[in-house]
Amino acid sequence: MAFKQSVQKYSGKISEVELGTGEKAIKLGGEHVLPFYSFDGDTGNKPSIGVEILDIYPDSWIESYQEMYKEVANDTVEWAKYVESNSGADFICLKFDGADPNGLDKSPEECAEVAKKVAESVSLPLVISGTGNHDKDAKLFEKVAEALDGYNTLMMSAVEDNYKAVGASAGMAYNQKVGAESSVDINLAKQMNVLLTQLGVKGEKIVMNIGCSAVGYGYEYVASTMDRIRLAAFGQNDKSLQMPIITPVAFEIGHVKEAIAPVDDEPTWGCPEKRTIAMEVSTAASCLVGGSNAVILRHPESIKTIKELVSALV
Amino acid sequence: MALKALDIFKLTPKKNCKDCGFPTCMAFCMKVASGAVDVEKCPHMSDEALAKLSEATAPLMKTLKVGAGESEYTFGGETVLFRHEKTLVNKNRYAVEFCDCMNEEQVDAKIANMKLVDYIRIGEEMKVEIAAFKYTGNKEAYLNLVKKVKECGLDVAYILHCEDAAVAKEALEIVKDSKPMVFGATKDNYKEMIDVVKGDKLALGVKASSLEELYATTEAIHAAGYKELILDVTGESIKETYTNAVQVRRIALKEQDRTFGYPSIVFANKLSDNNPMMEVALSSVFTVKYGSIIVIDDIDYAKALPLFALRQNIYTDPQRPMRVEPKIYPINNPDENSPVLVTVDFALTYFIVSGDIERSKVPVWLVIPDAGGYSVLTAWAAGKFGGNSISQFIKESKVEEVTNNRDIIIPGKVAVLKGDIEENLPGWNVIIGTEESMEIPKFLKDYKAKKDEALANA
Ligand code: B12
Numbered sequence: 081m082a083f084k085q086s087v088q089k090y091s092g093k094i095s096e097v098e099l100g101t102g103e104k105a106i107k108l109g110g111e112h113v114l115p116f117y118s119f120d121g122d123t124g125n126k127p128s129i130g131v132e133i134l135d136i137y138p139d140s141w142i143e144s145y146q147e148m149y150k151e152v153a154n155d156t157v158e159w160a161k162y163v164e165s166n167s168g169a170d171f172i173c174l175k176f177d178g179a180d181p182n183g184l185d186k187s188p189e190e191c192a193e194v195a196k197k198v199a200e201s202v203s204l205p206l207v208i209s210g211t212g213n214h215d216k217d218a219k220l221f222e223k224v225a226e227a228l229d230g231y232n233t234l235m236m237s238a239v240e241d242n243y244k245a246v247g248a249s250a251g252m253a254y255n256q257k258v259g260a261e262s263s264v265d266i267n268l269a270k271q272m273n274v275l276l277t278q279l280g281v282k283g284e285k286i287v288m289n290i291g292c293s294a295v296g297y298g299y300e301y302v303a304s305t306m307d308r309i310r311l312a313a314f315g316q317n318d319k320s321l322q323m324p325i326i327t328p329v330a331f332e333i334g335h336v337k338e339a340i341a342p343v344d345d346e347p348t349w350g351c352p353e354k355r356t357i358a359m360e361v362s363t364a365a366s367c368l369v370g371g372s373n374a375v376i377l378r379h380p381e382s383i384k385t386i387k388e389l390v391s392a393l394v
Numbered sequence: 395m396a397l398k399a400l401d402i403f404k405l406t407p408k409k410n411c412k413d414c415g416f417p418t419c420m421a422f423c424m425k426v427a428s429g430a431v432d433v434e435k436c437p438h439m440s441d442e443a444l445a446k447l448s449e450a451t452a453p454l455m456k457t458l459k460v461g462a463g464e465s466e467y468t469f470g471g472e473t474v475l476f477r478h479e480k481t482l483v484n485k486n487r488y489a490v491e492f493c494d495c496m497n498e499e500q501v502d503a504k505i506a507n508m509k510l511v512d513y514i515r516i517g518e519e520m521k522v523e524i525a526a527f528k529y530t531g532n533k534e535a536y537l538n539l540v541k542k543v544k545e546c547g548l549d550v551a552y553i554l555h556c557e558d559a560a561v562a563k564e565a566l567e568i569v570k571d572s573k574p575m576v577f578g579a580t581k582d583n584y585k586e587m588i589d590v591v592k593g594d595k596l597a598l599g600v601k602a603s604s605l606e607e608l609y610a611t612t613e614a615i616h617a618a619g620y621k622e623l624i625l626d627v628t629g630e631s632i633k634e635t636y637t638n639a640v641q642v643r644r645i646a647l648k649e650q651d652r653t654f655g656y657p658s659i660v661f662a663n664k665l666s667d668n669n670p671m672m673e674v675a676l677s678s679v680f681t682v683k684y685g686s687i688i689v690i691d692d693i694d695y696a697k698a699l700p701l702f703a704l705r706q707n708i709y710t711d712p713q714r715p716m717r718v719e720p721k722i723y724p725i726n727n728p729d730e731n732s733p734v735l736v737t738v739d740f741a742l743t744y745f746i747v748s749g750d751i752e753r754s755k756v757p758v759w760l761v762i763p764d765a766g767g768y769s770v771l772t773a774w775a776a777g778k779f780g781g782n783s784i785s786q787f788i789k790e791s792k793v794e795e796v797t798n799n800r801d802i803i804i805p806g807k808v809a810v811l812k813g814d815i816e817e818n819l820p821g822w823n824v825i826i827g828t829e830e831s832m833e834i835p836k837f838l839k840d841y842k843a844k845k846d847e848a849l850a851n852a
Pocket residue numbers: 262263264265268291292293294297298299301302332715735736737738740742743746747767768769770771772773774775776803804805806807827828829830831832834
């Protein structure tokens with residue numbers, strides 16, 4: 081038999097979602113094929129890598145990560161400017177841990193002001209992440225979306241409990257993009273997209289967060305959910321699953337033992353900084369070949385490695 | 395593989411004699427096609443027909459073994475491209491590469507690292523399973539290297555990475571009993587390489603400068619009668635390698651072309667340009683996508699912890715979540731003064747939590763109710779791990795009879811359950827534990843110190 085490449089043509093295509101404005105704007109999605117399967121067809125836009133910063137000092141991060149940002153992390157705007165010039169990231173994920181009702185419980189208005197100042201000070205696209213408290217996030221996203229009108233940001237995330245509020249403000253009133261979050265299940269992912277579109281948010285304005293875990297912590301479910309979502313989007317041309325996927329890898333790595341256990345606890349394991357970077361890199365690389373169009377990381381070295389990987393794969 | 399009942403029927407004598415135990419030849423063939431019955435059950439099949447059938451029903455991807463004894467590893471035998479379709483069966487293995495160009499210290503350092511990184515995660519031993527020896531021209535150094543690693547006390551399988559058949563043969567003499575893989579058959583030397591391996595039916599690694607050439611070389615090796623192969627998918631670039639890895643697996647399983655129906659080997663070290671983090675990235679990529687043996691430059695915990703964890707996840711059975719039995723688990727020899735801890739019956743959670751409790755050395759009764767085999771938050775969100783069910787299980791398990799301590803420590807992630815449990819379990823004192831299990835040792839030590847102090851003062 082003669083050698084013949086195996087080529088798989090699909091009818092479906094991932095929608096193209098733009099974030100940010102001007103020269104630094106990025107596009108997510110647009111591919112017709114599984115991640116980096118250039119032998120099958122158009123791989124769309126190159127996946128984007130984001131860097132996570134907080135609206136408060138990152139007390140919960142490991143020491144070396146705090147150390148890295150200690151000069152700037154008390155001032156969110158400075159921190160944002162710093163990562164813009166130093167991290168190499170394609171976008172900034174600003175996470176409002178300070179708004180958590182179980183923490184500082186900052187008001188949505190206060191957060192909106194911070195977000196606005198950040199947007200005015202940097203030119204990278206912004207992704208806004210909330211507290212995980214669905215009621216608070218609904219209010220938070222409304223105010224932040226309003227303050228960031230015109231910056232074309234992504235509000236992450238709308239969940240079943242608050243999608244109406246988040247969709248109506250971010251997705252409709254203020255012309256932002258909406259992150260549809262679900263918990264590691266193809267049907268739940270689909271349902272969130274359907275709910276948002278039925279509400280009136282256009283499909284091209286939705287980016288999915290289908291859930292994430294660190295490798296070793298239930299990642300098999302993440303991997304298979306991504307495979308199934310992408311196969312349905314391409315093979316069955318399922319419009320309700322043709323949104324780009326964003327995966328906040330850093331949120332998950334920041335608390336697993338393999339990454340952060342102090343040297344005193346695990347003397348043979350070596351430096352936690354290196355371990356954390358490796359966990360970020362491994363999880364991000366796995367997500368990207370699984371179907372993520374964007375990943376969010378913390379360490380500049382993880383970002384550099386993953387950017388190199390992506391450039392080598394497209 | 396995808397042979398239809400009708401195709402098999404054409405090969406039967408069509409006697410309907412029932413000797414196979416089925417009323418008609420067709421009924422028999424339908425069972426054979428579904429895989430339920432072995433075709434040999436018909437005593438009247440001609441040898442020719444049997445040969446044809448065994449060819450057609452042979453697995454699309456060959457299963458083969460490398461190594462011996464404790465270090466015998468099985469590769470290949472996969473039937474699906476995506477793990478949700480069916481379980482992936484033979485997990486990839488990691489190899490660390492040595493070379494005759496390395497000096498003693500470098501060799502010693504790698505051996506030491508391979509010995510150091512050896513640990514248990516969720517009941518599975520995690521370590522580099524293979525040592526690969528790359529030959530770059532210094533025969534004496536090469537043979538000494540193989541000897542040295544063989545005698546260093548590492549239990550691993552070997553890869554002799556050597557395109558010079560004569561040298562490979564000499565090296566093989568040293569580690570023959572360990573059933574190594576011999577790597578380096580090319581379009582030019584495959585005949586000599588087959589001669590090296592065929593006596594012991596060893597796995598032969600095949601390499602080529604392109605996918606076309608790999609295909610042609612594999613065909614030539616088939617024609618020469620050898621079928622114990624592992625295909626090198628490493629290309630000049632990362633992109634080419636990714637393409638090759640996907641293509642080889644897909645051509646085998648989807649296009650059903652057995653020429654590529656073999657496990658693969660990926661030299662992540664070669665593509666990483668001495669960047670250990672890139673090695674982690676690439677090893678992850680090829681753990682997810684179709685690498686069978688992944689060769690890296692060296693090992694340390696920073697690399698191993700994510701890679702082995704990822705592999706463990708990717709190769710679990712999607713149809714069968716790993717669970718542990720709901721019951722009381724005594725840890726660190728608890729007695730009538732020891733507290734009760736509660737967690738879920740998800741194997742991952744159990745192994746992490748019990749490991750950390752052991753590290754604390756504080757004796758406890760770990761109570762695990764039926765939580766559907768889910769993680770703490772998943773079980774809670776699914777309604778399988780709530781105040782009621784926990785309280786119920788505490789009562790049923792009769793943990794009250796083994797301890798007089800009425801403190802019950804719950805996972806920090808379900809702190810909201812405190813009130814519920816206290817309501818359902820009068821007399822018990824619910825303590826909210828830490829969110830992460832990693833913090834358990836400190837938490838339990840502090841708890842115990844406080845308890846002891848209270849006792850001393852009482
Ligand atoms: C994999 C996964 C699944 C898998 C199930 C895997 C399994 N066997 O459990 C699947 C895909 C099936 C699944 C399903 C669902 N999931 Co789910 N899932 C996850 C995911 C990605 C990882 C969970 C995991 O494996 N964690 C690792 C284990 C080890 O963690 P753990 O059990 O909590 O244990 C840790 C600690 O709790 C602590 N600990 C444990 N025990 C104890 C005991 C003591 C005493 C102490 C001190 C500490 C301690 O130690 C451990 C290590 O630190 C998480 C998100 C995430 N990244 O965490 C979502 C998540 C848990 N799932 C969620 C949800 C909502 C669901 C569903 C209800 C979705 C739905 N509506 O159908 C379903 C429920 C199941 C059903 N109805 O069939 C939510 C829960 C939200 C919430 N806060 O309540 C999460 C958080 C995702 C999210 N952000 O929305 N899920």
